[in-house]
Structures are given as C-alpha cells and as structure tokens.
Amino acid sequence: GNSVTQMEGPxxxxxxAFLTINCTYTAxxxxxxxxxxxxxxxxxQLLLKATKADDKGSNKGFEATYRKETTSFHxxxxxxxxxxxxxxxxxxxxxxxxxxxxxxSLIVHP
Amino acid sequence: xxxxTQSPTHLIKTRGQQVTLRCSSQSGHxxxxxxxxxxxxxxxxxxxxxxEEENGRGNFPPRFSGLQFPNYSSELNVNALELDDSALYLxxxxxxxxxxxxxxxxxGSRLTVL
Numbered sequence: 252g253n254s255v256t257q258m259e260g261p262x263x264x265x266x267x268a269f270l271t272i273n274c275t276y277t278a279x280x281x282x283x284x285x286x287x288x289x290x291x292x293x294x295x296q297l298l299l300k301a302t303k304a305d306d307k308g309s310n311k312g313f314e315a316t317y318r319k320e321t322t323s324f325h326x327x328x329x330x331x332x333x334x335x336x337x338x339x340x341x342x343x344x345x346x347x348x349x350x351x352x353x354x355x356s357l358i359v360h361p
Numbered sequence: 362x363x364x365x366t367q368s369p370t371h372l373i374k375t376r377g378q379q380v381t382l383r384c385s386s387q388s389g390h391x392x393x394x395x396x397x398x399x400x401x402x403x404x405x406x407x408x409x410x411x412x413e414e415e416n417g418r419g420n421f422p423p424r425f426s427g428l429q430f431p432n433y434s435s436e437l438n439v440n441a442l443e444l445d446d447s448a449l450y451l452x453x454x455x456x457x458x459x460x461x462x463x464x465x466x467x468x469g470s471r472l473t474v475l
Contacts, residue, residue: 285463287466292468294469295451295466296466342403347417348417351405353402
C-alpha cells in the first residue's frame with residue numbers, strides 16, 4: 252500500500268536559518284504530493300502541492316519539488332520565522348485516498 | 362466564505378458507548394472525508410463521502426460508519442467505543458474537480474474514551 256515517511260522531529264532552528272524537512276513516499280502510479288501545516292490549536296491547512304514529476308510547489312516562502320527518481324518531496328525554506336513554528340505533514344493522494352506522514356514539529360527560536 | 366466546522370469540539374465517553382460527530386463542509390464543496398489523528402501521529406483516512414455515498418474507506422472496522430446529507434454536511438458514528446478510539450477526529454471537504462488530496466480541514470473533535 253501507499254506510505255509516507257517523514258524525518259523525526261522536533262526540528263529546532265534559530266530565526267532566519269535554512270529549513271529542510273525530508274519526506275519520501277511509496278506509491279503505485281503517479282500520486283499527487285502535498286505538504287500540510289498545523290499551527291497550535293488549529294486544523295490542518297494545505298501549504299503547497301505538486302501533481303507530477305519535477306513540479307515545484309511553493310507558498311509563503313516554502314518550496315518542495317516532486318522527485319520521482321528518488322520518490323521524495325522535501326520541504327525547504329530559505330529563512331524561517333518564529334511564526335513558522337508548527338507541525339508539518341507530508342501527504343500523497345493515490346486512488347482518491349490520501350495518506351499522511353506522522354508529521355514533523357518545527358520550533359523556531361528568536 | 363464559511364470554512365469547515367465540526368461539533369462538538371471536545372467530548373468524553375466511556376467504553377462501549379456510541380458517539381456521533383458532525384461536520385459542515387465548506388461552501389460549494391461536495392466531498393467530505395473523515396480522519397482519525399492519534400496523539401503524535403498523522404491523520405489516518407477513515408472514509409470519504411461524495412453525493413451522499415461512501416466512495417472510499419480506509420482500514421477501519423464497520424463500527425465506524427457515516428452519512429452525508431443533501432446539503433453535503435456529514436456525520437461520523439462510532440459504536441462500541443474502545444479506549445484506542447481516543448483521538449482527534451478531523452473532517453475535511455474538497456471542491457468539485459479538485460485534487461482528492463487538496464483538503465480543507467476543520468479544527469476537529471477531540472474524543473476521550475474512558
């Protein structure tokens with residue numbers, strides 16, 4: 252079946268540091284890939300998506316590139332802010348059923 | 362535009378009881394899906410409803426059941442509650458013609474089973 256593996260957290264960074272959160276997946280066919288973010292006390296929000304190989308999704312300074320050869324969709328941001336502190340979930344959609352990773356907590360210190 | 366709303370936000374039940382959780386989808390969205398999120402885990406897909414019919418189900422037993430109404434709102438029912446059912450239950454809606462994974466989530470209903 253489909254699966255998503257994310258790096259374990261928490262990831263702790265200082266403000267303006269570079270962020271990478273790794274995500275790899277296993278799926279049949281060509282799934283769409285997503286990153287969701289969950290701020291404290293809130294529901295999940297779609298952050299970005301990519302629907303085919305080599306697509307780059309981007310939003311709010313975050314980027315992720317759909318790498319079919321390495322089955323990866325790593326999330327990056329060049330300069331994090333305290334307000335980026337949240338839990339980030341990588342997800343894929345295959346056969347109309349979404350599969351989520353376990354989430355990676357990001358803590359950004361001033 | 363009203364987002365996805367869920368009720369109740371918190372509830373406590375005892376083992377063996379039954380629970381009903383409710384969800385109103387975002388305006389214009391005709392597909393609703395339900396997820397179970399245990400503490401420290403990602404959301405696990407329970408099932409999805411489209412035009413009042415279940416059209417996808419995850420690895421959950423039949424005591425998890427649901428409904429979708431003509432206005433696209435939805436209910437999740439869980440019978441014979443077990444301790445492991447304690448979790449945050451998330452509802453998500455998605456628009457017509459959208460990616461199945463492009464989901465708009467509510468804030469969830471936190472269920473505690475004692």
